[in-house]
Amino acid sequence: xxxxxxxxxxxxxxxxxxxxxxxxxxxxxxxxxxxxxxxxxxxxxxxxxxxxxxxxxxxxxxxxxxxxxxxxxxxxxxxxxxxxxxxxxxxxxxxxxxxxxxxxxxxxxxxxxxxxxxxxxxxxxxxxxxxxxxxxxxxxxxxxxxxxxxxxxxxxxxxxxxxxxxxxxxxxxxxxxxxxxxxxxxxxxxxxxxxxxxxxxxxxxxxxxxxxxxxxxxxxxxxxxxxxxxxxxxxxxxxxxxxxxxxxxxxxxxxxxxxxxxxxxxxxxxxxxxxxxxxxxxxxxxxxxxxxxxxxxxxxxxxxxxxxxxxxxxxxxxxxxxxxxxxxxxxxxxxxxxxxxxxxxxxxxxxxxxxxxxxxxxxxxxxxxxxxxxxxxxxxxxxxxxxxxxxxxxxxxxxxxxxxxxxxxxxxxxxxxxxxxxxxxxxxxxxxxxxxxxxxxxxxxxxxxxxxxxxxxxxxxxxxxxxxxxxxxxxxxxxxxxxxxxxxxxxxxxxxxxxxxxxxxxxxxxxxxxxxxxxxxxxxxxxxxxxxxxxxxxxxxxxxxxxxxxxxxxxxxxxxxxxxxxxxxxxxxxxxxxxxxxxxxxxxxxxxxxxxxxxxxxxxxxxxxxxxxxxxxxxxxxxxxxxxxxxxxxxxxxx
Numbered sequence: 001x002x003x004x005x006x007x008x009x010x011x012x013x014x015x016x017x018x019x020x021x022x023x024x025x026x027x028x029x030x031x032x033x034x035x036x037x038x039x040x041x042x043x044x045x046x047x048x049x050x051x052x053x054x055x056x057x058x059x060x061x062x063x064x065x066x067x068x069x070x071x072x073x074x075x076x077x078x079x080x081x082x083x084x085x086x087x088x089x090x091x092x093x094x095x096x097x098x099x100x101x102x103x104x105x106x107x108x109x110x111x112x113x114x115x116x117x118x119x120x121x122x123x124x125x126x127x128x129x130x131x132x133x134x135x136x137x138x139x140x141x142x143x144x145x146x147x148x149x150x151x152x153x154x155x156x157x158x159x160x161x162x163x164x165x166x167x168x169x170x171x172x173x174x175x176x177x178x179x180x181x182x183x184x185x186x187x188x189x190x191x192x193x194x195x196x197x198x199x200x201x202x203x204x205x206x207x208x209x210x211x212x213x214x215x216x217x218x219x220x221x222x223x224x225x226x227x228x229x230x231x232x233x234x235x236x237x238x239x240x241x242x243x244x245x246x247x248x249x250x251x252x253x254x255x256x257x258x259x260x261x262x263x264x265x266x267x268x269x270x271x272x273x274x275x276x277x278x279x280x281x282x283x284x285x286x287x288x289x290x291x292x293x294x295x296x297x298x299x300x301x302x303x304x305x306x307x308x309x310x311x312x313x314x315x316x317x318x319x320x321x322x323x324x325x326x327x328x329x330x331x332x333x334x335x336x337x338x339x340x341x342x343x344x345x346x347x348x349x350x351x352x353x354x355x356x357x358x359x360x361x362x363x364x365x366x367x368x369x370x371x372x373x374x375x376x377x378x379x380x381x382x383x384x385x386x387x388x389x390x391x392x393x394x395x396x397x398x399x400x401x402x403x404x405x406x407x408x409x410x411x412x413x414x415x416x417x418x419x420x421x422x423x424x425x426x427x428x429x430x431x432x433x434x435x436x437x438x439x440x441x442x443x444x445x446x447x448x449x450x451x452x453x454x455x456x457x458x459x460x461x462x463x464x465x466x467x468x469x470x471x472x473x474x475x476x477x478x479x480x481x482x483x484x485x486x487x488x489x490x491x492x493x494x495x496x497x498x499x500x501x502x503x504x505x506x507x508x509x510x511x512x513x514x515x516x517x518x519x520x521x522x523x524x525x526x527x528x529x530x531x532x533x534x535x536x537x538x539x540x541x542x543x544x545x546x547x548x549x550x551x552x553x554x555x556x557x558x559x560x561x562x563x564x565x566x567x568x569x570x571x572x573x574x575x576x577x578x579x580x581x582x583x584x585x586x587x588x589x590x591x592x593x594x595x596x597x598x599x600x601x602x603x604x605x606x607x608x609x610x611x612x613x614x615x616x617x618x619x620x621x622x623x624x625x626x627x628x629x630x631x632x633x634x635x636x637x638x639x
Contacts, residue, residue, distance in 0.1 A: 004162040007213075011074075011163075011205035014276055015198070018073060021066040025059075026197045060101050064093035067136045067204065071144060073276055074208050096139050100132050126175045126196070130168040133204040137211065145215060163206040171199040228285040229263065230307075231256050232272045234292060234299040254387040254435060255291050255317075255340065261375030262344045262368060282306050287351060290332070291318040294565050294587040301331040308332060313356060315347065319402065320584070323566035325359055337361035339392075341368040364392075366414070373417040381428035387435070388425060390418050390449055394438040396465065396504035399568040400530070400561065412445045419452050426458045431484060434462040441465075443474055450477035461485040466507055469514035475521060485524040485554070488515075493547030497535040515551050527553035529615070532561030537598040541611075548619035556620035558612050559589035 015022070068089030104125040111124055178192030233253050256271055263269075272281065277299070288307040292300035297320045304314045308331065317336035321328040325335045334356055336343055341364030350356050376384045393410035394401070425432055439462040440446050446468075453460070454477075464486045468474055492498050494508045507514070518525055529548055531541060548556055563570040563579075564587065573579060578595040586593060590608045604611060617623040 003159045007159065007163045007206055007210045008166065011202060011209045014074060015201055015205050018070060021069060022198050022201055025062055025066060026194045060097040061090055061094060063101060064097035065089045067140050068093055070205060071140045071208060074205060075212055092143055100135060103132060104128055129200050130171060130203050133200055134164065134207060136204055137207045141211060160207055160210045163210050164203060167199065167203040167206050171203060174199050226286045227267050229267050229287045229289060230270045230285045231259060232290045232303060233274055234296045234303060235274045235276060236296045251386065252383050257376055257387045258341055258372050259289060259344060261372035263348060277303055282310055284310065285312045288312045288314045290316045292320050293318055294320045294584045297584050304331040313351060320565055329358060335359055339364045369413055370417065373421060376421055377424060381424050384421060385425045385429045385432060388421050388432060389413065389435040390439065391436045391441055395441040398502055398504055401567060402564045410441055412442060415449060415452060422456060426456060431459040434460060436462055439464050440468040443471060447474050447477055450481040453481035458482045459484045463487045466514050469517040475517060479521040479523060483523055485526060487526040487528065489528045491530040493544045495543060498533050512550055525553040526555045527551060529556065529558045530561050531558055532596065532599060534597055545615060545618055552621055554621050556616055558615035560592060560608050562587060562589050563594060
């Protein structure tokens, strides 16, 4: 019985970390032209509804991807990028998805012929759902791991049946709740559909994880202990950021390339980037390096504690650890305060001599950057496209900025090395993304960079302050060098009281004219805005919406003003004893974490993601297009 509950808990935790497929398929599950119709009317709807085939095929495609994607994470054997996983699983299981999606329709037809009595389609669909889930387990596992499953033909043990029976009973209990909900109760119906899809995936994952335990799958890591370095970038703690972690997982984070480039020869590496953590990922290793920010530090601490318990030396770094080194040292052996480039080589030497210190802090040196760049030039271009940085730091030292944890000021990288990296990366990706906090922090350096990019004929995106539009020469060179898009932190509107308090925001009165100059050059704008300064109130929000709508960036993002650990703002709020929520998982820029003098509206405090989405729809070009498409769909769907 203990094994059954262990499998139920494991599959439940995994499903919560992979909630995105559930949410997406719930939307398509709610669409069905035959639900609540008797069979003759159902057939009439199928024949009359032109979108049926398209929606059916789209649903089958997403279903094929989702079941394969869940198995990839349940086994812990592979974590391909989202696009690659989608293509692999779509190709492998599309026909299966079509057949199993049609199965309830065929059974519904058979029931009608046998009983000659109208039966609600969703009743038949729900009755066979556990069977469909078990068939998916068998098909996906046999396809992905044929030799292991062939060696164990009798995989349906008592534990397997136990978890299937318990999760199926939960599923049917949810269906009983859903069946009696009146149709006019739209919100409860939507909740019922979500819970049904959620529990059907739980049946699938609980059976899959139970069977996987019986397979002789190879362990993910099996290296000699002393010369192994495991690098970990944990999954985010909040739901929104966790979803983006899976959707936009990097091939290799920049910090991993830095550590690889500064580590002497003879070490082997294993990397884990934003994956659901499983017990089998723990393995003996010499060094475990974990990077984290506030939002994922709780997951980072849990992983660090597990590795430390197993005898590995755990090193932690990142913005949160820099802010709270003593907190991190409760879970690890050593912390790195600030950028790791200046101390990693010393840390490795101390590890090899058995004299590892508790804390390392230092500034990166030009020699360290040169060594990292030379390492990058030996790597495949697809692994360096996310590691191109021309400058570090920003000329505006804003009190709320998250980059304040670097504590290193501002400096430029050697242009010769930057151009060499760009040349190699552009053989794989024609539109590159520079990592700079502000690519226009040093105008002279930026202009020289733009001049040297022109002959390469690439396209690029970067973060920039809007004062680049004040310099006609810089703006022209920016465009000529291939700039496609700039992300600009507008933060406020022209009438805000913050204009006089923060130097960067003094340009707010010129936002519209400067943005027009950028747009005339054909440079797309992604705008970032902040709401929740002490001077902001309910009416300020609508002024910000109106001002942002006049700017009209291609994309717009509104975040809630959040004191980030180690920023000057965080220190000020702490001194004033104004924090009301220091759950690190809630440092997500969507949750009000401190006592605000004017924002006491519960909606703004607890439902800011809705405010965020409204802001996107009403102020950006992309949002307006999306809104018009939705309105058109509902309008033409109702007439």
